[in-house]
Amino acid sequence: MMFDLRDLYQQVIVDHNKSPRNFHVMANATCMAEGFNPLCGDKLTLYLKLDSEKVIRDISFEGSGCAISTASASLMTEQLKGRTLDEAESLFSRFHDMVTSDPTVEADTKGLDKLAVLGGIREFPSRIKCATLCWHTLNAALAGDESASTE
Ligand code: ZN
Secondary structure, three states: OOOOHHHHHHHHHHHHHHOOOOEOOOOOOOEEEEEEEOOOOEEEEEEEEEOOOOEEEEEEEEEEOOHHHHHHHHHHHHHHOOOEHHHHHHHHHHHHHHHOOOOOOOOOOOOOHHHHHHHHHHHOHHHHHHHHHHHHHHHHHHHOOOEEEOO
């Protein structure tokens, strides 16, 4: 029997869209930002709780958007809990490289763990901003900006 990795990836995206993790408003967030992707209409608010050591102790989001933007934000919050800001930055850089890489060569998913399920986005350039919106919003929140737009 053929095992199709793309089917598995698709299932994970559908699951995270249907039941997004860490999907709630956070009281006492240490920073937050709103993100907007006008190309698709995706909107989200990201909340973070950082400790004095710059470790992400808690992270959550709320909003409405397409399946890719919701699943991406859900997967991102799952990956970032307990990580340092340096680790978060390097994860975004790897993730960004993956989703913008040449779709005809095998994706480099090293260190990306479950975020690798979004590698298929490479074949749909118009959806890349759906997948990266949550990360741009994270950067805005950490920079002290109140909002981020992909345009
Ligand atoms: Zn979208």
